[in-house]
Amino acid sequence: MKTTRIKKWTSDYGLFLIVVILLVSIWQWVVNHGIIPAFILPSPSAIWNSLMDNSELLFEEHLPATLKEVVIGFVISVTAGTLLGVGMHFSRSLEKVLYPFLVISQTIPLIAISPIFIMWFGYSIWSKIAVTILTAFFPIVVSTYDGLKSGGNEYRELLLTMGANRWTIFKKIQIPLALPSFLSGLKMSVVYCVVGATIGEWLGASEGLGYFSRRMSGSLQADAVFAAIFLLSLLGIVLFLLISFLEKQLLKNKYHI
Amino acid sequence: MKTTRIKKWTSDYGLFLIVVILLVSIWQWVVNHGIIPAFILPSPSAIWNSLMDNSELLFEEHLPATLKEVVIGFVISVTAGTLLGVGMHFSRSLEKVLYPFLVISQTIPLIAISPIFIMWFGYSIWSKIAVTILTAFFPIVVSTYDGLKSGGNEYRELLLTMGANRWTIFKKIQIPLALPSFLSGLKMSVVYCVVGATIGEWLGASEGLGYFSRRMSGSLQADAVFAAIFLLSLLGIVLFLLISFLEKQLLKNKYHI
Amino acid sequence: MLQINELSYTFGVGKSIFEKISLDVKTGEFVSIIGSSGSGKSTLFKLVTGLLEPDQGEILINGGKVTGKRLGSVGYMPQKDLLLPWRTVLDNVLLPIEVSKENKKAKLSEVREWLDRFGLAAYEHSFPNELSGGMRQRVAFLRTLMTGKDLLLLDEPFGALDSMTKRNMHSWLLGLWGELQKTVLFITHDLEEAILLSDRIYVLKADGIKEWKVNLPRPRSSELIYQEDFIRMRKELEWLIQHENN
Amino acid sequence: MLQINELSYTFGVGKSIFEKISLDVKTGEFVSIIGSSGSGKSTLFKLVTGLLEPDQGEILINGGKVTGKRLGSVGYMPQKDLLLPWRTVLDNVLLPIEVSKENKKAKLSEVREWLDRFGLAAYEHSFPNELSGGMRQRVAFLRTLMTGKDLLLLDEPFGALDSMTKRNMHSWLLGLWGELQKTVLFITHDLEEAILLSDRIYVLKADGIKEWKVNLPRPRSSELIYQEDFIRMRKELEWLIQHENN
Amino acid sequence: KNNEKTTEKNTTGGDKKLEKVSLMLDWYPNAVHSFLYVAQEKGYFKEQGLDVDIQMPADTNDPLKLVAANQIDMALSYQPQVLVARGENIPVQSFGAIVRHPLNQLMVPEDSSIKSPKDLAGKTIGYPSIPLDEAIVQSMVKSDGGDPSKIKMVDVGWDLIPAMATKKTNALIGGYINHEKLLLDKEGHPMRTLNPADYGVPDYYELVLVGSEKGLKAKPAVFKKFMTAIGKGQKYVQDHPEEGLSVLLKHEDKSSPLEKDIETKSLQILLPLMDAKDKAFGYQDPQTWNQVAAWLKENKVIKENVKAEDAFINF
């Protein structure tokens, strides 16, 4: 049992790991030989050292701060996005009004409207969460909405003949049918949450990995900047994998549609 | 014929337009009454005036510059993204190696690596195009890949029994099957292209709507900032609608899967 | 039990499916509807269940006086089995009970008994994709029974089965019929099946609907089909379908 | 034409479908395979076409000496019609010609002629979703013919049709049979259909395969089914399927 | 074909072959850069055989890095930042002081109760997350007898002005007296400024010209010529401020128009601060460099091993 698991893992990620190791080695070599100056792209070992040197600060102060924004932003995005998606599914008018706004909301550069956020939320955690939500809720709305649209009409009719009301049909048919699409939206969204939190911290903050990287960039410490980015990227990947795992558990054995 | 078209149009967009007009009026009122200071959120009329005042500059210099970046970035994103998606579909190893990198590429804050871009591409149009590609090709790869994965196994087997090779099957079955998913990726991607070009221009440029809006924001000319954002948003929406139209044409009458 | 008077129905613009057709089903009867593909059999069922509203005419269920709200008043088994792929056999069968908000626990032992009688006891925790076609069909049938309605509309329940499985289902249904105490309206393409199971057969054609009585005593056995009488009846029915254009 | 010797096949781990079955089809013959759902009929076809590789035994097509590469050497009509929804009827029928890279233009008039003979001339520019079930089935059949192969494997071509349409297809196929000059291996659930169309029938069961000869002269007509001889044969076949466990 | 190209180059280059030089500004073009545009417009660069390509950065840290990476020949940056860079092994040197006094001053609203740095206790100060700004505030408070630990610093990102104007912070550091202050005044938020140089911070050079060590060593002549040309440019601006500014404004009208009133006021503030008195324009005083380095070390902004005398070069 265990050996097959390890085997599966190696066959799934082995090649990727080899490529990563190769790339990191090349990177280290390139920087060591001065082909790219270390103050523009620091070497992996320098990044690692900086990560270790600043570990207390990074892991005990800035990572938790960013994580908090990401989690709160994600929860609100999921709640609001799902509600909007469901609302648009149930009401044609709501859909017609909201859909264009959704597209517009994605085309507006966030940095340009950051003063508005600051005016409304100040430098509290809420301005960062607002930015997080704005970047992260679009995939959720779209995937919820598309998921609910996805067929199931015949099942709907079947339940109607059993005397089911709209709500029962929604619960018994449409939610299970929308689940796969919804979960894949969730996966994208959680990645965008990390990006959103980082942008939010750039727009004004006093803690968080985005703030840290901006600050270190101000004192020209490229290795620390990249250490923070490394953590941000890792955070995104871990959250992505978490949702992927959840997805596998929820859809296991069940979706043979 | 014509009246039904107009009718359809009104029923599709009428409500949206009413809401837009309502919102814009409220916005104007709020700013006029000083509830939000004009230098943070200028009134619609001020934005419009600024658009008119700067029209020559905006339409003849900055819009074409941004459009050029968007178009080149989009073309390269589509080409590279499609190739990658197809490659990942054909080669399990390629998929295993690339998929994690794709996710990682989305979690890295672009602004943090801007010096690298500038070092490689200088302040030429290519640094902006690189950023555009980085933001826009992810949805294309994912949608191409997912589209090609989407079933069609039975059709594949049928063609195999006719003696078809991999390439014929790809051409006759998998491309048509992947088209809807691919096109919806294209729609998302074109919106992200505009966002990417804007970010790219923030990271260093001497023309383009993003550059213009950033400069104007530096001298606190909020109305000009918003005029540029308005154009950017409009550009995104127009491109989105163009692809939607293309989608409708291509899938018309054909996809009753 | 069911009475349809002068029913007309048209899809969209101009695609008329029925014009003034009438039929009735009495309590305890087994009535079949046959007709070529696209003649509107499934559409008729959707009208009876209330999924569609007639353009003209009335549909009376249980002697109800109005054509009004009919949804939820009959047990309907659609042409495809439509088992929910994410639910086990047991949960699929429990669906109508959940919908009607009856006490699930109280019904559970009854449902288990039925599963046993349908030969599905060993599969109650299987998912639909793990079942053979015949088993899926039986689950869908059981689900229809579990609606607890007296009038069952069955749309080609045995259409997808192989001949042997179908034959077994026929024997099984004929054996069960006395116990069931249901009224059935049944769509099929199979003339043999229609004659074997029904008390009366309606033939649906472009120009109207035609009634045809089956004069076979009950209880019946599936061996009947080789009897001369039966073969003669089948020939007659076939002739009716193909030649009557008046 | 086709010879299968001591074929064994197992799905994954332990799910044995066949053990050492043998059968053969001679040039110009019409041979049917019947067997209950899940007995492995479709799997047998996939083995013959080359979509699956046997664990043991050999499959010889056209007297070919090796069991090697078989893909592309027979005309295969799958159980579902699998018409490409984004292609018109004509383009669907042209698919095998495109695949074999023959000159499409040269074949076009021949294909049009066939469409006419299949009663599909008026629909050449229709899309599959605009066709009735019977028409779709005919298109799929024609597509199989257009592969130009001499051996056709047809997996329940008439399974989804209503009894009248099916009857028409039978008459039509029997009428065409002399002209076609093909060899057919045919899967069906319908015993009547098997007897009416075939020269020989193989019954596929869990414990092996059994051959059964049909002693009916050709040309045949679909009226045959009401004859006593025919009914006796059908009874006999049914008995064979249900009782022979030795 | 090759010949054609070279002749073409020669004709556009005029009689002499011009040496191409790239210069990156510290920020977007504004009044402080008038001397550059004048030197370009009036042909002072050409006289020296230079063809200067002026670029704009996206981030205030980019010019230093790109100069060090030899992507750019020279750049405008800040004196303390040059020392910070040297501490991080970024090989850059300053070769000219452009603005000789701090422009970055602490700003508080005119009606604020904050009269001197010690009043900042318990207040929020917005800053653009540059550690140097923190050091400035701390020094100012300390030298005024206040407690620096009682101050809350918040990174306000790119939006210095809205932070102040919407009263989300009590004070602001990182804004320039010739830009942010003027804009805030114009929007009806008059500001009072507290000059760091009055409160224990050395009177440092706000803007300096930097080149890479390598570049400065390789072609000192180019830098010398450049200094000569901008000296002439600055002289012109000093003598004819209006004309000097209009050169800049005309240039910028082509892409992103500047506000004339703001820039005029800005130049008025700047001119005296750029004046090197009896020395040549751009001259750097070793004394200033030593003081700034000592102060930065004291505040732990740079490492002990940074040598002030290596950080600059006078032409």
Ligand SMILES: Nc1ncnc2c1ncn2[C@@H]1O[C@H](COP(=O)(O)OP(=O)(O)OP(=O)(O)O)[C@@H](O)[C@H]1O
């Ligand atoms: N939603 C719809 N809109 C328009 N036409 C429809 C719709 N549903 C069915 N039809 C048409 O109505 C006719 C009757 O369809 P119906 O499904 O009732 O036939 P049927 O008798 O059940 O056929 P089958 O034996 O194939 O199940 C067909 O011609 C079909 O094309």
Ligand SMILES: Nc1ncnc2c1ncn2[C@@H]1O[C@H](COP(=O)(O)OP(=O)(O)OP(=O)(O)O)[C@@H](O)[C@H]1O
């Ligand atoms: N890919 C597969 N993996 C594992 N088992 C399979 C697979 N395909 C088919 N089977 C199993 O093999 C058996 C034979 O399947 P097959 O489709 O050949 O039956 P069949 O005789 O064609 O049935 P039907 O009459 O329903 O078409 C079935 O039990 C089925 O569950």
Ligand SMILES: [Mg+2]
């Ligand atoms: Mg039907």
Ligand SMILES: [Mg+2]
């Ligand atoms: Mg099969």
